Amino acid sequence: AQKITQTQPGMFVQEKEAVTLDCTYDTSDQSYGLFWYKQPSSGEMIFLIYQGSYDEQNATEGRYSLNFQKARKSANLVISASQLGDSAMYFCAMTPRSNDYKLSFGAGTTVTVRA
Amino acid sequence: DAGVIQSPRHEVTEMGQEVTLRCKPISGHDYLFWYRQTMMRGLELLIYFNNNVPIDDSGMPEDRFSAKMPNASFSTLKIQPSEPRDSAVYFCASSHGTDTQYFGPGTRLTVL
Numbered sequence: 015a016q017k018i019t020q021t022q023p024g025m026f027v028q029e030k031e032a033v034t035l036d037c038t039y040d041t042s043d044q045s046y047g048l049f050w051y052k053q054p055s056s057g058e059m060i061f062l063i064y065q066g067s068y069d070e071q072n073a074t075e076g077r078y079s080l081n082f083q084k085a086r087k088s089a090n091l092v093i094s095a096s097q098l099g100d101s102a103m104y105f106c107a108m109t110p111r112s113n114d115y116k117l118s119f120g121a122g123t124t125v126t127v128r129a
Numbered sequence: 130d131a132g133v134i135q136s137p138r139h140e141v142t143e144m145g146q147e148v149t150l151r152c153k154p155i156s157g158h159d160y161l162f163w164y165r166q167t168m169m170r171g172l173e174l175l176i177y178f179n180n181n182v183p184i185d186d187s188g189m190p191e192d193r194f195s196a197k198m199p200n201a202s203f204s205t206l207k208i209q210p211s212e213p214r215d216s217a218v219y220f221c222a223s224s225h226g227t228d229t230q231y232f233g234p235g236t237r238l239t240v241l
Contacts, residue, residue: 049229059220059232105172115160115227116185119172 016041016108020120027096028128034081035091035123037106043067045111048089050080053122054102062104065089067111096127131155133233135221141239147209150236153202154223162230163196163206164220172220178204211240 017040027033039048050062065073065080073080081090089108093100106120134153142148154161162177176186181198189196193212198204208215216239222230 047227051232057218057237058234059222061229061231064229109227111227115224115230116174116177117162117164117172117222117230118174121171 016043016046016110016118018106018108018118018120020106020123022123023121024124024126026126026128027093027100029098030095032092032094033096033125035093035104035106035125037089037091037120039087039089039106039108041087041108041110043110047109047111048080048082049107049109049117050078050089050091051105051107052100052102053105054099059105063091093125096125098127098129101125101127133221133223133231135219135233135236137236138234139237139239141241142211143241144212145210146240147207148211148215148238148240150206150219150221150238152204152206152221152233154204154221155231156202158223158225158231159201160224160226160230161198161204162222162224163204164222164232166218166220166235167216175206208238211238213240216240 019038046067048065052060063075063078077094079092103122105122107117136151163175175188176196178198196206218235220235222232224230
């Protein structure tokens with residue numbers, strides 16, 4: 015079974031600054047995928063970024079980058095140049111690729127961007 | 130392109146009533162997932178389908194819950210009879226194989 019740990023329940027960040035959201039995972043699978051989703055107050059789940067366990071380079075998508083450290087089993091999300099619209103809950107999630115595609119989610123981190 | 134479509138967006142019902150949630154996945158996606166989100170338990174996978182066939186329903190809480198996928202473009206999650214503890218946001222998501230799962234807007238269910 016997979017376990018995703020997000021230790022930061024809430025964070026404040028100043029507009030235009032960068033913020034790092036922590037995520038660690040535990041799995042015995044060698045092949046897996048790591049995802050980050052954003053859930054604003056409106057409730058929808060928005061896909062942000064993906065990292066495969068065999069990807070050698072860290073994933074980037076615009077202002078989002080994933081700091082993947084496989085040996086430490088961590089997949090931290092970095093949001094650069096924070097905007098007010100980044101205020102939301104952020105979920106780290108993982109799916110094994112060996113035999114099923116179920117997403118396991120962390121508890122989430124609430125980010126509040128201050129003007 | 131249309132994303133995952135869910136209906137209704139909000140549902141308020143009384144305990145004991147039957148509730149049916151609907152989902153239309155993204156065209157071409159062969160996997161469909163149903164999740165439930167609550168404050169206490171976070172996001173939980175209830176069931177998922179591959180090519181319209183249920184693959185894993187181990188997350189379905191009890192026999193009051195059932196899900197069907199009669200064709201590639203439609204799925205339902207039914208709760209009968211509903212109970213107040215079923216109040217939650219129910220998400221449908223779809224993916225193409227092992228690719229990213231894209232979520233619908235969710236259905237906020239309140240059982241009085």
